[in-house]
Amino acid sequence: IIIAGAVTISANLSAAPNPETGDKAPNFSLYGLDGKSYQLQDYRGSYVVLNFWGSFCEPCVREMPLIQSKYEQYKDQNLVVLGINLDESTVTINNFTRGMNLTFPILLDKNVVRKQYGVYQYPTTFFIDQEGVIRQKIVGEMNEGSLATHDIDIAIKRLLYG
Numbered sequence: 211i212i213i214a215g216a217v218t219i220s221a222n223l224s225a226a227p228n229p230e231t232g233d234k235a236p237n238f239s240l241y242g243l244d245g246k247s248y249q250l251q252d253y254r255g256s257y258v259v260l261n262f263w264g265s266f267c268e269p270c271v272r273e274m275p276l277i278q279s280k281y282e283q284y285k286d287q288n289l290v291v292l293g294i295n296l297d298e299s300t301v302t303i304n305n306f307t308r309g310m311n312l313t314f315p316i317l318l319d320k321n322v323v324r325k326q327y328g329v330y331q332y333p334t335t336f337f338i339d340q341e342g343v344i345r346q347k348i349v350g351e352m353n354e355g356s357l358a359t360h361d362i363d364i365a366i367k368r369l370l371y372g
Contacts, residue, residue, distance in 0.1 A: 228328030258338040269351035
């Protein structure tokens with residue numbers, strides 16, 4: 211019984227999705243803060259920045275104005291930003307997004323999509339091309355500048371222009 215249990219647990223853990231660069235981004239369906247339903251597959255043909263965040267996460271808070279700025283800068287070039295909140299109350303999320311003046315969709319996850327994407331550190335951001343393929347994954351706070359380890363501008367330009 212113990213061996214059968216260990217084999218089952220091991221099989222489930224190894225089967226857990228953990229998409230990386232070059233993999234197809236798993237589709238999902240989530241409701242947004244605006245009450246609308248969002249599916250990743252609806253954005254085929256667009257470039258997608260998928261950002262997993264929480265207001266409790268200081269690096270997430272610090273990078274959010276930069277994400278908003280880059281969204282404004284590149285949205286006319288077919289760039290979509292989807293912010294996936296990590297299971298906070300809608301009151302908390304509403305207050306945060308209003309305070310940050312965020313205009314891109316904020317999606318409400320109950321730890322389902324987070325697990326589907328293998329996200330265990332925050333923030334984590336996926337850059338997905340028009341075919342639905344993950345082109346880059348950044349774990350940790352994004353910033354900008356020539357010395358930045360996780361330069362958001364470089365990641366977006368790679369996504370848009372190859």
